[in-house]
Amino acid sequence: VEQTAFEVRTTDSSFLDRIRPHLTEHATTEEATSKLPWYRFSAIVGEDRLLPGRIRTRGLHSLYAQAMRTYHGPHLEEMAGSLVETIRWLSLDPLDEYIRIRGGAVALDGSGVLLASPESQPELSALVATLLTKGASYLGDWVAPVDPVFRRIHPVPFPLLLASSDASRLSGAAPRAPRRSGRETSKIPVPLDGLGSRRADPVPVRWVVFPSFEPGGETRLESAGGAEAVFGLTQACANLDVWEERGLALFRELVETAAVSRLVVGSPEVAADLLMEVAPSLVET
Amino acid sequence: VVWVYQAEEDQQEGPDVHRYVHNGALVRTGLPRDLLNFAVWDIHTLAHQRTRDFLLLHAGAVVQDGRTVLLPASPESGKSSLVIALLELGFDYLSDELGAIDPLTARIHPFPKRISVAPESLGFFAGLAERLQDRAGLGSGLLKRYVRPEDLDAAVAGPAAVRVLVFPTSDHEGAARLTRLSRAEAVHRMTANSFNVPIFGERALALLSRLAREAPAFQLDGGTPRERAASIRELMAELR
Numbered sequence: 001v002e003q004t005a006f007e008v009r010t011t012d013s014s015f016l017d018r019i020r021p022h023l024t025e026h027a028t029t030e031e032a033t034s035k036l037p038w039y040r041f042s043a044i045v046g047e048d049r050l051l052p053g054r055i056r057t058r059g060l061h062s063l064y065a066q067a068m069r070t071y072h073g074p075h076l077e078e079m080a081g082s083l084v085e086t087i088r089w090l091s092l093d094p095l096d097e098y099i100r101i102r103g104g105a106v107a108l109d110g111s112g113v114l115l116a117s118p119e120s121q122p123e124l125s126a127l128v129a130t131l132l133t134k135g136a137s138y139l140g141d142w143v144a145p146v147d148p149v150f151r152r153i154h155p156v157p158f159p160l161l162l163a164s165s166d167a168s169r170l171s172g173a174a175p176r177a178p179r180r181s182g183r184e185t186s187k188i189p190v191p192l193d194g195l196g197s198r199r200a201d202p203v204p205v206r207w208v209v210f211p212s213f214e215p216g217g218e219t220r221l222e223s224a225g226g227a228e229a230v231f232g233l234t235q236a237c238a239n240l241d242v243w244e245e246r247g248l249a250l251f252r253e254l255v256e257t258a259a260v261s262r263l264v265v266g267s268p269e270v271a272a273d274l275l276m277e278v279a280p281s282l283v284e285t
Numbered sequence: 286v287v288w289v290y291q292a293e294e295d296q297q298e299g300p301d302v303h304r305y306v307h308n309g310a311l312v313r314t315g316l317p318r319d320l321l322n323f324a325v326w327d328i329h330t331l332a333h334q335r336t337r338d339f340l341l342l343h344a345g346a347v348v349q350d351g352r353t354v355l356l357p358a359s360p361e362s363g364k365s366s367l368v369i370a371l372l373e374l375g376f377d378y379l380s381d382e383l384g385a386i387d388p389l390t391a392r393i394h395p396f397p398k399r400i401s402v403a404p405e406s407l408g409f410f411a412g413l414a415e416r417l418q419d420r421a422g423l424g425s426g427l428l429k430r431y432v433r434p435e436d437l438d439a440a441v442a443g444p445a446a447v448r449v450l451v452f453p454t455s456d457h458e459g460a461a462r463l464t465r466l467s468r469a470e471a472v473h474r475m476t477a478n479s480f481n482v483p484i485f486g487e488r489a490l491a492l493l494s495r496l497a498r499e500a501p502a503f504q505l506d507g508g509t510p511r512e513r514a515a516s517i518r519e520l521m522a523e524l525r
Contacts, residue, residue: 094337096338097337097338097388097484147388148389149389149485149488149491239338246338249389
């Protein structure tokens with residue numbers, strides 16, 4: 001992927017079956033990757049054990065990226081999520097031919113809705129996934145690459161990553177995973193067709209939305225000023241160190257040509273409905 | 286990326302053999318003079334390998350009155366000598382090797398480095414060799430000569446839009462002559478001289494097509510570097 005080769009080895013081939021649906025499109029030959037820098041992932045699949053006294057312990061799985069452990073826990077789906085998350089980060093981080101905006105993005109009827117998020121917000125993926133279940137097409141749930149030639153958002157070639165509880169909540173369309181207490185940080189990969197959606201073609205940016213999350217609060221759209229939006233995009237830009245003032249010029253242009261809003265999300269469901277309802281009128285104007 | 290020039294004495298190969306280490310990996314051993322020349326080449330190569338926010342052409346580029354003359358050409362076409370001759374005529378410097386096209390604006394950005402030419406090429410420019418300051422210290426071992434824009438009373442220009450595309454060839458027979466090229470031929474030749482078209486894909490073609498649409502294209506044959514530069518100056522005057 002993007003001039004880096006990834007190799008996965010495992011103690012249990014069933015783990016490969018689990019990740020294949022998410023990464024098959026990137027599969028290649030050893031020959032094609034022989035001159036590329038490569039990363040090796042090692043997935044150690046633990047086994048359940050029966051201890052004296054009929055005490056059963058769940059097997060713990062570990063994933064290593066090169067020599068660094070990136071996952072240790074009892075859920076294979078979460079280990080697959082950790083693998084996909086590391087690969088997509090390693091693949092997308094060098095893509096400086098794009099201006100990369102942290103956040104998510106979806107396409108609605110050929111128009112791009114950029115959900116810019118200067119700070120990392122775990123709830124953003126759930127909002128993107130909910131939009132997909134309502135008819136939007138997928139562009140990204142972590143970073144949105146904007147092409148500087150045509151000013152279009154390009155789709156990222158990886159599955160959506162959702163917190164386990166969100167994946168379960170989304171009407172069973174996504175793979176179910178065990179519920180866990182406390183704040184979840186691990187994510188599981190969710191195929192787009194499981195959400196009734198697909199990857200979008202590159203689309204122009206028509207609406208820039210800055211979401212923030214207040215679970216349980218009122219969901220509302222607010223207007224945002226141009227200067228505030230340019231500043232927000234500056235904060236959300238993952239490679240402004242590369243694009244510098246050229247990035248600022250693009251953000252000014254985007255803000256002049258696209259609608260700009262703040263979105264306070266009390267409920268992803270309500271927020272997705274609101275975006276779907278308002279988008280057609282905003283995109284037209 | 287870290288380059289380490291290790292000058293410690295090599296236990297097996299003696300005191301005159303040095304090591305060139307790139308990112309912790311031994312790349313080459315040899316005499317300091319050879320390693321220095323290799324390092325200069327290696328560092329410049331790395332610059333275009335690592336750059337992804339510009340579409341890069343193998344090209345010289347100079348500026349007059351805020352308008353860029355872009356000179357895409359294959360190696361050994363005399364780009365660097367032509368750039369020197371153009372700087373002598375009052376043009377400002379962007380590059381003698383890399384035409385860095387900003388994908389947002391299609392303007393050419395400077396890739397400021399010293400202009401490197403073979404020592405014999407300085408024969409075209411009487412008195413220039415004596416003005417150069419590239420032979421101090423380790424520089425005495427460099428195979429090429431290195432010309433700074435200020436050696437020619439020129440400056441490094443800021444980003445500028447392309448006014449004309451000139452494709453110098455390695456044919457130096459006869460007088461300098463410019464031949465008009467079609468837009469399609471210009472795009473084809475720029476693509477052939479690009480370092481990173483695959484990264485940009487169809488967007489590269491759109492960008493190069495925009496350049497060819499906005500700037501007329503010419504092939505430049507014949508002539509010495511100074512004669513070629515004079516023909517470009519005349520062309521720029523006609524295009525005003």
